Amino acid sequence: MPNLPTTTSKLTKPISTAYSLPPPPLHPAAITNQILKSDNPQSLTQTLHTLSGWTPNLVQTILKRLWNHGPKALQFFNLLDNHPSYCHSAAAFDHAIDIAARLRDYKTIWALVCRMRSRKLGPTPKTFAIIAERYVSAGKADKAVKVFLSMHEHGCQQDLNSFNAFLDVLCKSKRAEMAYRLFKIFRGRFRADVISYNIIANGFCLKKQIPRALEVMKEMVERGLEPTLTTYNTLLKGYFRAGQVTEGWVFFLEMKKRNIDIDAVTYTTVVHGFGVAGEVEKARKVFDEMIGAGVLPSVATYNALIQVLCKKDCVENAVLMFEDMLRKGYVPNATTYNVLIRGLCHAGKMDMAIEYMDKMKDDCDPTIQTYNVVIRYYCDDGEIEKALVVFEKMSGGTCLPNLDTYNILISAMFVRKKSDDLLIAGKLLTEMVDRGFLPRKFTFNRVLNGLMLTGNQGFAQEILRLQSKCGRLPRHFRL
Template identity: 25%
Template sequence: MSLTTRLRFLTYSHRVATHLHHFYSTSSILSQNSSTPLSSKSKTRSALSLLKSEQNPHKILEICHAASLTPESHLDRIAFSVAISKLSESNHFDTIRQFLDDLLTSRPDLKTERFASHAIVLYGQAKMIPQAIDTFKRIHDLGIPRTVKSLNALLFACLLAKDYKELNRVYIEFPKFYEIQPNLDTFNTVIKGFSESGSTSSGYSVLAELERKSVKPNATTFGNLLAGFYKEGKFEDVGKVLKLMENHGVNRGIGTYNIRIQSLCKLKKSSEAKALMDGMLSRGMKPNSDTYSHLIHGFCKEGDLEEGKKLLKSMKSRGIQPSSDCYYSLVYFLCQGKDFDAALLIAKESMEKGWIPNFGTMKSLVEGLVGVSKVDEAREVIKQVKEKVIKNVEMWDEIEAGLPQ
């Protein structure tokens, strides 16, 4: 064998060995206690579990690479989001840029507008709008078609980052410059931006543009306007929007009622919100768990804990299953109001369903129970929490050790 051939063989062997080492080491990250290959879904679940507790940016990237995440799967999108949140919280913005750029350029399966759009949204989540815009501009150079899908992703990224000025600029300039025809999602995102930024009245001009382009508005269009006008206390405009819904033949469904009920509760007008729900019931419309969640939170925040408890009973009697938020709100506010007996009963019911209120709320409950000489009940709460959670176990051990004997 000639020297050249031997060198080629050695180089090839080194590459194979490196690839195999990388393959097995990354796979072992996700399946440390098993030699059985993991399915795609199992990989993502394992990655999510590891990401939630990992702080090291290099390990976060290793976990994501090992799971071979794609935006096709809902679970994978959650894993991407958790990874980006972790990196942005620790200010590793260069790592985020390198990670997303590498995925876009090195993985052929991700050279799609779907992934490019997802990357743009992830930049928005990290408040990296210049990078989101740069990715949108580079899409065509990467051989990826640029359509209204990526434009809407960019607008949504601005919304996530609360960069309303840039959102408006993109909406005004980009469709014309890149020859992209906006669709209903485009207009709805822009209206939501105006609503969130306290300039909901500007949404009327977007609505007019929508009509000029013969795009029919939907419940989301009007819901965004309603939420904004409620937030700004412009009740006359709320009436105008409801009339516009009627004129456009858009039904006031449960979603619209929930927006109105939540908005009134935020304004500490929970009694008015409940009257709105009563009106729904009289029209034969059935509220859902979100309706009750808004009302329970609203009444409890206003100090009417009895009404909050009544609402929980009422929804059960109507065959509506309470959501985790219903329980979390009640346990939190009952502890604040020092009604620890009621808080304990509702916390137990929540935990039976697998829903554990956050550490602060449960700590407040335990301390409250100890304060009213119910140490055994406090100890039982700690036991149940420790059986169901993996976070803060050491802190719970400390609290348990400090209980009166």
């Protein structure tokens, strides 16, 4: 029998009643740790198969926790795929495809798509949005277009929704021009709507090309489509993003003059926009105006203001705003805490930052950003041991380190010029490759040099082999 800790096992129940109890619930944290620890696929299969009570939700949670350990995540997915009584959901397949795509394992992606189809679970439009996004972010936008155009060959109908989702993928990856070209070709066939236009306008705003965004908006009006509040909010955000604060403010006034029913998103955009420009007083004034106008601030509005106060005012005022938010009955989310924790770290109040990190656990789980911020500032302060303690806590499986975490820590291993630190750097480098991350050439070379200079030739050889395996050797270099 697998011996997984459960909450019920902590309670001391009389043995006589234990028989009538339902099977203990499966705990994602315990199972995730079991998967991470296991180096024997056979016994892991045994463990996973013996457990009953698998649900799509539980599988999703575990896949999410294993997100930063791609190889393990896929192993888990595959082992469970042969479970006698559990069948993967479409969402689990999508998740596995996303992970394979991030590992640039294109063969596995398409094998999973085929398996999905043979089980009549899809592939769905969402599956294709995932695949397209990964191709685009790998610099293969043309391939992404081909994938979209061949959706129907994989048994997935193309429609306006999937067209819009695809345009959005291109725009979010800063390919607005390409999206606009495709849009013009296919808008008739898919009956492009306001949402399609908003996506394209937003794409140009992301590239700070406001005139292009306005052009799209104009064209939309000429074709008889009415701009929505989202259209206006998109352009408003565009002005501020492009650093055109005055134009943004004028646009905001114009929205009010035209009696557009502005909402919390509109106000949050302006608060954030003024804040980034260092106009703290104006940001506060707009926040007050909002309340006066009877528009209820959202958690995001508070997040924007707290961030502004942290960056352009002082963290003490940010804490006051945070407390004000609690008094009014808001529940802060992970972004609220992350913004405030970053502010505290930046002000050198590391102990307080850690306090807030603990407090955070009552409302939500710390995210990878939370850990990375704390680790980064500990490293900057030369508190490398403390950074490593935080890092060790992550290995528990609630939030595994990502590429940034490894890069931050590896860089920190060079500041003290200690031989032991270089060994840790080497260990971190090995571990990150193990978990499916691809270090840059620069990182490899740096660790390699460090190990050579500190007399760790043996380890250096190992790293060199790893670098070769990853295809990250310097040009003209042969082992």
